[in-house]
Amino acid sequence: MPASPSTARAINDRLALRLLQHEGPLTAGQLKQLTGLSRPSVADLVERLQGSGLITVVGETGERRRGPNARLYGIVADRAHLAALDVRTEGVSVVVADLLGAQLAEASLPIDGGIRPDAAVERAVALVERTARAGGASRLHTVGVGAPGLIDPATGDLRDFTSLPTWHRRLVAALTARLPARVLVENETNLAARAEQRDGAARDHDTFVLLWLGAGTGAAVVLDGVLRRGASGGAGEIGFLPVPGTGGLPSATACDGGFHSLAGSGAVEELAADHGLKATPGPQELPAAACVRRAVEVDHAPFLDALADRVAVAAASVAAVLDPGCVVLGGELGRAGGEALADRVGARLAAMSPLRTEVRATALGGTAVLRGALLTARDAAQDEVFSPGA
Structure with missing residues (x-):
């Protein structure tokens, strides 16, 4: 059944906006070539998008002005403003960006562990508001938040875990109440994986696993280009993975005895x-990350070899179950270990598993979670702003 004229126009408008988003400013002639639409259809499309305030003339092509055919059209980037947060046990970082993801302002704030939860929440929310003003954003459209812990797939809420600071669990509700914006929260490891797939070490892989090595341990699973969260949002909670060498077994309330006891920051210290x-x-900086960084600087082979032995246990378990073909080492310790650690883990994995699995170091370092949160906010905002009638 052929699409109605209004549906066809909406599809064409969305296609043109996506092309302008990914290819940058384009002329009407370039839009005609890329969309396959007729010249009159492109002219109508450009008029509609200009009239709705989504695109505008941003310049002209060529050394000389050549009239309407030379006009370059681009998305109105300040149609919506975004914020991304990376929430840590010891503080929070914020980035404010426009609809195309161009960063306008950034800031970070340490939050002492002894501060009252309500005061910590107030400081974090105030930081977002100050950073938005510094970036020229009078109103935020969408806010992406990356935090440790499980995200309930049914409600999107950060689930209550006793190991998380109380202010973490209150922050999203406070942001929602205070800001005229949609607030989206996602596990930090999942966001890091999304960023690595878009812009980092996994750009050429639709299937991979990101191992998070930080204060805690975790994994993000991407299969056929889709992030897999599991039935309860707990896919990748490898801190609870029973492994040899820990002298015990994890429980439903504590991951002591699991992989966390081998590669969490305390164990690495x-x-x-x-x-x-x-x-x-x-x-x-985590003390454990500083130790790993120092080991790489001085080429402390015995320590790096011992750490690689531990990380390879989880990597081999993941490879045996999922056969991802690629494992990315992220988190503070993965970033500090870099290629030196990734190469060692890769060599051990090749000896432990018949499944060919490449091990790579993070390409985005400490920016991965913020980048992933910004991508999440940007995609959600564009879906709404670019929709017909928005």
């Missing part, structure tokens, strides 16, 4: 001490 490795952490 102990491993570094056993190898006589010391390092002074930088501002807001």
Whole structure:
């Protein structure tokens, strides 16, 4: 059944907006070529999108002005403003951007663990508001939040885990109440994986796993280009994975005895001490990450080999179950270990598993969670703003 004229126009408008989003400013002639539409259809399309305030003339092609055919059309980027948050145990980072994702302002704020939860929430929300004003955003359309913990797939809420600071669990509700914006929350590891797939180490893979090595451990599973969260949102909670070498088993309420006991930050600090490795952490740097960074700087092979042995246990388990073909090492420790750690884990994995699995270091480093949160906010905002009648 052929589409109605109004439906066809909506489809064509959406196609043109996506082309302008990904290809940058285009002339009417270029839109005609890329869409396959007739010249009159493109002219009508451009008029509609200009009339709705979604696109505007941003310049002309060529060294000389050549009239209407040379006009370059681009998306009105300030039609909506976005914010992305990376929520950490020790603080929060914020980026404000326009509808196309261009960053307008950024800021971060440490939050002391001894501060009252309501005061911590107030500081975090005020930081978002100040950063928005600094970026020239009088109103935020969508806010993406990356945080540790499980996200309930039914409600989208951050689930209550006793290991998380109380202010984490209150922040999303406070942002929703205070800001005239849609607030979307997602697990930090999932956001990092999304960013690595779009712009980082997994750009050439539709199927991969990101291992998060930080204060805690986790994994994000992407199969055939789709992030898989599991029935309860807990896919990738490998901190609870029973593994040899921990002297115990995890429980339903604690991951002690699981993979966390091998590769969580506390365990890695102990491993570094056993190898006589010391390092002074930088501002807001995990002590364990500082040790891994220092080990790479001085080529401390015994420590890096021992750490790779531990990480390979989880990588081999993931490979045996999912056969992802690619594992990306993310998080603070994965970033600090870089290629030196990834190469070692890859060599051990090749010896442990018959399934060919490439191990890569994060390509986005400490920006992965913020980048993923911004991508989430941008895609959601564009879906709404670019929809017919928006």
